[in-house]
Amino acid sequence: MNVHDLPTPALVIDVDLLQHNLATMAVAHPGAALRPHVKAHKCTALAAAQHEQGHHSFTCATVAEVVGMAAAGLGSDLLLANEVLHPQRLAALAAVQDVALVTIAVDSPETVDAAAAAGLQHVLVDVNVGLPRCGCRPEEAGHIADLARGRGLTVRGVMGYEGHLMVMDDHDEQRVKVQQSVDRLLAAHADVGGDIVSAGGTGTYHLHDRVTEVQAGSYALMDTYYARIGTPFVQACYVLGTVISATPKFAVADVGLKAMGMDHGNPSLETLDGQGADVWFLSDEHVTFVPHAGVAAVGDHVHVVPAHIDPTMAMHDVTWLVRGHEVIDRWPIDLRGW
Numbered sequence: 001m002n003v004h005d006l007p008t009p010a011l012v013i014d015v016d017l018l019q020h021n022l023a024t025m026a027v028a029h030p031g032a033a034l035r036p037h038v039k040a041h042k043c044t045a046l047a048a049a050q051h052e053q054g055h056h057s058f059t060c061a062t063v064a065e066v067v068g069m070a071a072a073g074l075g076s077d078l079l080l081a082n083e084v085l086h087p088q089r090l091a092a093l094a095a096v097q098d099v100a101l102v103t104i105a106v107d108s109p110e111t112v113d114a115a116a117a118a119g120l121q122h123v124l125v126d127v128n129v130g131l132p133r134c135g136c137r138p139e140e141a142g143h144i145a146d147l148a149r150g151r152g153l154t155v156r157g158v159m160g161y162e163g164h165l166m167v168m169d170d171h172d173e174q175r176v177k178v179q180q181s182v183d184r185l186l187a188a189h190a191d192v193g194g195d196i197v198s199a200g201g202t203g204t205y206h207l208h209d210r211v212t213e214v215q216a217g218s219y220a221l222m223d224t225y226y227a228r229i230g231t232p233f234v235q236a237c238y239v240l241g242t243v244i245s246a247t248p249k250f251a252v253a254d255v256g257l258k259a260m261g262m263d264h265g266n267p268s269l270e271t272l273d274g275q276g277a278d279v280w281f282l283s284d285e286h287v288t289f290v291p292h293a294g295v296a297a298v299g300d301h302v303h304v305v306p307a308h309i310d311p312t313m314a315m316h317d318v319t320w321l322v323r324g325h326e327v328i329d330r331w332p333i334d335l336r337g338w
């Protein structure tokens with residue numbers, strides 16, 4: 001099939017650009033030094049491509065991601081880097097432990113109790129390294145680990161995600177702040193023990209040499225938010241749209257905010273002759289834009305490039321793999337939901 005025969009909006013991955021990104025990261029953090037975060041793509045076929053690059057342990061954000069990865073035979077070491085309390089969700093996690101090694105993040109006595117009560121076997125202590133989200137204070141981490149061991153849980157180590165430092169214009173300041181966040185994590189690790197010290201993401205992967213593994217995810221497909229900091233990773237994914245209405249002043253394509261994660265701002269838009277465009281706004285099913293040069297005609301195709309890849313992937317059932325104009329595969333986005 002030709003890419004231009006796809007029904008739009010269509011989530012498209014350029015397979016060679018994806019492979020470039022996967023191979024580039026596998027050189028920087030080979031094998032177990034990278035625990036790819038599957039929340040960035042929610043696709044077991046893409047995780048299998050990361051597995052082929054030598055990464056056999058994965059980071060997940062939801063129970064559905066862990067369960068789906070285990071069902072796909074990719075469960076040799078799955079970290080749920082998130083706190084979960086609901087017994088039904090925890091039971092679903094516990095149920096895959098006979099086919100997968102499952103480790104869940106804990107940061108409080110309550111999350112330790114919930115994991116133990118559900119029959120989970122492995123935990124990792126989540127430490128707040130500066131991002132106001134989950135994670136205990138570094139000085140509490142040893143106590144949380146003791147509580148977990150007291151409940152018969154195996155404590156595998158610590159994680160501390162420095163999400164507030166991913167995109168910074170001042171690279172010297174970023175380097176200093178990331179080292180400070182790692183200091184906090186290593187102080188916690190000294191009290192917790194275990195083999196794992198897990199941190200990092202696409203914006204900081206190059207600054208980590210004191211942790212045992214990096215949790216990057218967006219590097220595989222990229223987005224315009226990360227592109228602005230300058231990485232060796234290239235934009236491998238876009239949503240193909242069709243111009244469905246046009247005036248002399250603006251044009252409208254069928255890629256709205258229900259096909260595009262918008263929390264990092266408007267996407268970029270390119271016409272097929274490589275021209276950029278001013279994106280005016282997105283509504284539910286439409287993007288209104290003005291090409292920088294020329295005009296857009298009804299029936300033209302456009303590439304809409306997301307500012308945030310993770311929520312964009314979560315809005316689609318399927319992604320199409322292309323090489324040039326040829327569609328060579330179709331991957332289900334099969335790790336959606338909770």
Ligand SMILES: Cc1ncc(COP(=O)(O)O)c(C=O)c1O
Binds near residue numbers: 059199200201218
């Ligand atoms: C716990 C955790 N680890 C790592 C990441 C890094 O992901 P990315 O490489 O997409 O920035 C995230 C992203 O939000 C995260 O929540």
